[in-house]
Amino acid sequence: MSIIDIKGPLLPESVANAELHQWLVEVGQQVEAGETIAVVESDKVSFEVSAPEDGFITEFVEHAGATIFTEQLIAKFQVVEASQKVEAKPAPEVTAEPTPEVKPTPVVEAKPAPTPVVEAKSAPTPVVEAKIAPAPEAKPAPATKPAREPEVVRPAALNKENDYSLAAEKVNLGPSARRLINEHGITSDEVETYLRNKLPPRVIANEIKLRQINAAVNPFKTRVPMTNIRKHIAQRLLESKNSTAMLTTFNEVDLQSIIDIRKAYGEKFQKKHNIRLGFMSFFVKAVSEAMKEFPIISACIEGDDIVYSNTTDISIAVSTERGLVTPVLRNTENKSLADIEREIAELAAKGNNNKLTIEDMTGGNFTITNGGVFGSLFSTPIINPPQSAILGMHGIKKRPVVVDDQIVIRPMMYIALSYDHRLIDGKDSVRFLVKVKELLEDPTQILLAI
Numbered sequence: 246m247s248i249i250d251i252k253g254p255l256l257p258e259s260v261a262n263a264e265l266h267q268w269l270v271e272v273g274q275q276v277e278a279g280e281t282i283a284v285v286e287s288d289k290v291s292f293e294v295s296a297p298e299d300g301f302i303t304e305f306v307e308h309a310g311a312t313i314f315t316e317q318l319i320a321k322f323q324v325v326e327a328s329q330k331v332e333a334k335p336a337p338e339v340t341a342e343p344t345p346e347v348k349p350t351p352v353v354e355a356k357p358a359p360t361p362v363v364e365a366k367s368a369p370t371p372v373v374e375a376k377i378a379p380a381p382e383a384k385p386a387p388a389t390k391p392a393r394e395p396e397v398v399r400p401a402a403l404n405k406e407n408d409y410s411l412a413a414e415k416v417n418l419g420p421s422a423r424r425l426i427n428e429h430g431i432t433s434d435e436v437e438t439y440l441r442n443k444l445p446p447r448v449i450a451n452e453i454k455l456r457q458i459n460a461a462v463n464p465f466k467t468r469v470p471m472t473n474i475r476k477h478i479a480q481r482l483l484e485s486k487n488s489t490a491m492l493t494t495f496n497e498v499d500l501q502s503i504i505d506i507r508k509a510y511g512e513k514f515q516k517k518h519n520i521r522l523g524f525m526s527f528f529v530k531a532v533s534e535a536m537k538e539f540p541i542i543s544a545c546i547e548g549d550d551i552v553y554s555n556t557t558d559i560s561i562a563v564s565t566e567r568g569l570v571t572p573v574l575r576n577t578e579n580k581s582l583a584d585i586e587r588e589i590a591e592l593a594a595k596g597n598n599n600k601l602t603i604e605d606m607t608g609g610n611f612t613i614t615n616g617g618v619f620g621s622l623f624s625t626p627i628i629n630p631p632q633s634a635i636l637g638m639h640g641i642k643k644r645p646v647v648v649d650d651q652i653v654i655r656p657m658m659y660i661a662l663s664y665d666h667r668l669i670d671g672k673d674s675v676r677f678l679v680k681v682k683e684l685l686e687d688p689t690q691i692l693l694a695i
């Protein structure tokens with residue numbers, strides 16, 4: 246047998262660290278190759294850690310709740326080789342042999358003979374065999390099943406006897422647990438209530454006492470612990486502000502031409518491509534085209550070097566129940582509007598179902614975020630390291646503007662470009678944003694690729 250290292254996942258470059266959320270196995274518990282043994286969660290995505298071979302964990306180097314970095318050692322694992330599995334099989338067969346011998350003794354044909362001869366036979370065989378017969382070995386097998394069966398019981402049914410209610414932070418469920426509760430129609434609120442009510446009474450009493458103390462100190466405030474996801478988000482945003490010389494430039498875009506195209510061809514587009522024509526695909530194509538003239542926008546700083554990207558890989562901010570995630574659209578300069586819309590929809594669905602992979606989240610060199618879907622009119626988006634720039638979209642509002650010396654009503658949007666001033670000069674950032682504006686106001690350049 247050989248002992249190998251179990252390491253955490255390779256984290257995306259946009260994720261500095263993650264939390265070892267849960268161990269799904271115990272030390273010494275036998276697992277098969279490919280079986281999920283741990284769940285690691287970041288502020289963006291969940292990762293499952295699988296057993297590399299058949300075997301068992303000998304030591305937890307990091308425990309649940311620990312903060313880990315990319316490919317960090319988290320456990321020691323002992324591989325069970327095939328030859329050792331073969332040797333292990335004959336052992337139960339030896340214990341199975343006494344059972345046929347036990348049967349003749351009850352059959353005993355002892356009815357004609359209540360004599361000592363029967364006792365003489367039963368003394369060596371049943372007494373010894375009964376002790377050898379491994380009844381305890383038969384117990385562990387059924388014991389493992391009942392331990393998991395209660396998980397399927399609806400927690401609401403187990404909550405009726407409790408007459409207290411405690412506000413708790415949302416329970417972070419791993420991918421396997423989410424699949425299970427979806428299959429059985431159990432809501433996350435029921436799981437949360439069930440888990441909270443399983444706490445020992447002393448723990449609950451201490452928490453109630455703590456809240457009473459907090460209320461007595463300041464009845465106008467409620468203090469709750471920060472969730473791990475919120476801790477990661479807070480740390481990452483602070484790092485972005487402290488590690489870049491961030492500056493934001495603004496402009497506004499007349500979206501009348503794009504709205505006219507969507508009205509005229511939106512229905513045909515959806516019938517042909519089976520996807521709705523939105524605004525985001527136009528913005529992605531406009532950014533892709535503008536980057537051809539201003540490659541510095543997609544570059545980044547590594548040490549004392551400037552690293553330019555040969556492709557346009559745009560991270561799209563997608564809002565999910567877990568928070569904001571930024572999966573990557575790759576090679577957008579070579580994709581059509583339909584390709585982009587379809588891929589955005591697929592990534593958004595994966596994000597909402599918590600199925601985004603490391604590959605989905607890694608490698609972007611520019612980000613687009615749309616606060617307009619929440620009603621934002623104006624904002625300064627924060628750079629997504631190690632990228633050097635981010636474009637913020639906002640709400641579309643009808644405003645009076647001057648067109649050909651006439652005051653007309655137009656659907657206008659403010660756009661904002663935040664950039665790392667260490668790398669990108671103000672002149673280049675402004676010219677890049679103006680180019681994006683021109684392409685959006687005259688989208689025929691995008692459609693004709695001119």
